[in-house]
Amino acid sequence: MVSQNRSHKRKETGAVKPLLRASQNVVSKRVGYVRVSKTSQSLEQQQDALVAAGCAVIYGDHGVSGAVRDRAGLDGALADLQHGDALVVVALDRLGRDLHDLVTIVADLAARGVNLVCLRESIDTTTATGRMLLGIFGSLAEYERALTAERTADRLAAKKRRGERVGRKPSLTPSQVRDARVLLGEGRSSAQVARTLGIGRATLYRHLAATA
Numbered sequence: 001m002v003s004q005n006r007s008h009k010r011k012e013t014g015a016v017k018p019l020l021r022a023s024q025n026v027v028s029k030r031v032g033y034v035r036v037s038k039t040s041q042s043l044e045q046q047q048d049a050l051v052a053a054g055c056a057v058i059y060g061d062h063g064v065s066g067a068v069r070d071r072a073g074l075d076g077a078l079a080d081l082q083h084g085d086a087l088v089v090v091a092l093d094r095l096g097r098d099l100h101d102l103v104t105i106v107a108d109l110a111a112r113g114v115n116l117v118c119l120r121e122s123i124d125t126t127t128a129t130g131r132m133l134l135g136i137f138g139s140l141a142e143y144e145r146a147l148t149a150e151r152t153a154d155r156l157a158a159k160k161r162r163g164e165r166v167g168r169k170p171s172l173t174p175s176q177v178r179d180a181r182v183l184l185g186e187g188r189s190s191a192q193v194a195r196t197l198g199i200g201r202a203t204l205y206r207h208l209a210a211t212a
Contacts, residue, residue, distance in 0.1 A: 018076065019047065019060045028084035030117070032058035033077040035094045039063035046090045049119060055088050067097055078105075083113035091120040103141040106134055171199050172207045180204060 019034070032050035034043045043060050050058050057080060061073035074095070081087055087109060089095050095118075096102025106125075109116055115125045116134070124130040172180070176197060183193045194204045 018080070019043070019058045019073075028082075028086070029057060030055045030086045030088050031077050031080050032088045033074055033094065034058060034060040034090065035064060035071070035073065036062060037065045046094070049090050050088055053088050053117070053119060069097065078108075081109070081112065081114045086115040086117050086126070088117040088119070090118075092118050092123070099137065099141045099144055103134075103138050106137070171203050172197065174211070177207050177211050180208065 030050075030053065032047070032053070032055035034046035034050065036043055036046075039062060041063075043062055047058055047060070057077075059073040059077035059080070061071045064071055064073070077087060087095075092102060096105055106116055110125070116130075117124045117126075121133075123133050125134060180193050180197060183196065184190065188196075190201050190204060194201045197204070
């Protein structure tokens with residue numbers, strides 16, 4: 001019976017154990033990573049595919065969404081990889097939370113001299129074609145970031161033209177600022193006034209300075 005890393009029962013102590021570790025006398029190895037989003041789903045199909053692909057070690061996250069930042073199984077797989085090894089996944093969507101996250105992970109692997117193999121997309125960074133495909137993904141991620149920044153700038157500019165407030169909503173209303181001044185005038189300390197209003201002293205000072 002294999003152990004599985006579950007997000008709601010993750011142990012904070014000790015290293016993450018792989019789902020499978022075969023004895024292999026090789027200089028470099030293939031480390032597999034599997035993930036399913038629902039606890040009702042099985043990891044076995046992905047595991048079988050990775051074993052067939054030559055993985056000596058397999059880590060997994062069971063019932064963990066790809067949108068979750070902290071994944072014990074993935075962290076274990078990345079920590080196990082050494083220079084010359086290869087991280088193997090059934091598909092790219094098992095690895096990254098989004099395109100930007102995926103490119104970040106791949107760039108980190110490349111910097112460490114670790115290759116990436118994706119079975120469904122036929123990507124293998126040990127080949128020139130695989131490296132070219134990942135270069136395209138990197139360009140798409142950069143394009144996505146640029147579009148997001150452009151949309152954000154356009155949205156803020158439109159709000160300014162309509163006379164709407166841009167940025168965070170003020171922590172204190174004008175009447176609360178007046179109340180703060182009254183309390184301070186009565187001899188209350190700034191810490192007491194901030195605590196009464198449910199804000200930090202820095203926020204209190206900022207509002208007082210802005211309305212001085």
